[in-house]
Amino acid sequence: xxxxxxxxxxxxxxxxxxxxxxxxxxxxxxxxxxxxxxxxxxxxxxxxxxxxxxxxxxxxxxxxxxxxxxxxxxxxxxxxxxxxxxxxxxxxxxxxxxxxxxxxxxxxxxxxxxxxxxxxxxxxxxxxxxxxxxxxxxxxxxxxxxxxxxxxxxxxxxxxxxxxxxxxxxxxxxxxxxxxxxxxxxxxxxxxxxxxxxxxxxxxxxxxxxxxxxxxxxxxxxxxxxxxxxxxxxxxxxxxxxxxxxxxxxxxxx
Numbered sequence: 001x002x003x004x005x006x007x008x009x010x011x012x013x014x015x016x017x018x019x020x021x022x023x024x025x026x027x028x029x030x031x032x033x034x035x036x037x038x039x040x041x042x043x044x045x046x047x048x049x050x051x052x053x054x055x056x057x058x059x060x061x062x063x064x065x066x067x068x069x070x071x072x073x074x075x076x077x078x079x080x081x082x083x084x085x086x087x088x089x090x091x092x093x094x095x096x097x098x099x100x101x102x103x104x105x106x107x108x109x110x111x112x113x114x115x116x117x118x119x120x121x122x123x124x125x126x127x128x129x130x131x132x133x134x135x136x137x138x139x140x141x142x143x144x145x146x147x148x149x150x151x152x153x154x155x156x157x158x159x160x161x162x163x164x165x166x167x168x169x170x171x172x173x174x175x176x177x178x179x180x181x182x183x184x185x186x187x188x189x190x191x192x193x194x195x196x197x198x199x200x201x202x203x204x205x206x207x208x209x210x211x212x213x214x215x216x217x218x219x220x221x222x223x224x225x226x227x228x229x230x231x232x233x234x235x236x237x238x239x240x241x242x243x244x245x246x247x248x249x250x251x252x253x254x
Contacts, residue, residue: 002032002040012049019049027066028052051079163203170196174240175233184242193240193247209248216244 009016022028023039028049032040041049048069055065068079174192182188193212200207200215207215219225219237229237 002042003046005030005039005041008041008046008049011046012053014053022049022052025062025066027062027069166203167199170199171229171232171236171240174243175236178233178236178239184239185246189239189243190247190250193243196240196244197247209251212244213248216241 003011005016005019009019019028019039023030028045030039031042031045034040051069052065055068056062060068068082170192174189174196177186177189177192178184197207197209197212200212219229220241226237229240
């Protein structure tokens with residue numbers, strides 16, 4: 001049985017763009033093509049994708065994942081044993097993934113074929129590589145990118161969930177101020193903008209005021225960012241940008 005790229009993306013909780021990127025770099029090439037040239041993935045491809053996502057969840061960069069999976073001395077059970085050892089070392093934070101690896105090991109040992117849904121259910125909705133190639137092209141040579149990569153490599157799924165909730169709370173506070181008619185250059189809005197800047201510095205990379213204003217401009221200039229903010233509250237991207245600019249000006253005046 002083979003699956004389309006859309007089906008595999010749905011099973012694994014990743015984007016079609018991520019699967020295309022894996023194919024482009026030779027990390028996961030589909031074993032079949034339809035008569036129309038569309039990608040078709042077989043069970044062996046799904047097994048390899050499962051291994052890729054396990055290693056990615058453990059913080060391995062894509063080039064190291066490729067080297068590990070293409071090692072002629074290793075077999076699938078060796079990969080599962082290695083992953084199980086790594087996960088067990090982080091058992092308190094990664095109990096769910098450790099159980100998933102054990103499930104995969106037992107299934108292989110007994111010759112049981114897991115369904116695509118079972119292979120990838122542990123990953124939930126998190127796609128660690130959705131924008132990786134674009135981000136690398138735009139900012140790969142910057143200190144901020146390298147610092148962000150260093151920090152994010154150690155983050156667990158629970159860390160990402162916590163950080164996401166914290167960031168969402170900042171955006172909600174900003175949206176509430178906008179809805180209440182509070183000017184973007186008011187002390188209240190500038191204070192939330194400062195929280196936004198400090199969150200980035202604390203969680204991802206050092207974000208001085210000049211860089212922060214650049215991010216604010218990107219939120220408005222890039223339609224994808226604007227759409228995401230406007231899902232929270234229409235006009236939020238521009239309001240956040242204005243609050244960020246006002247906060248930077250306040251800092252410069254002190």
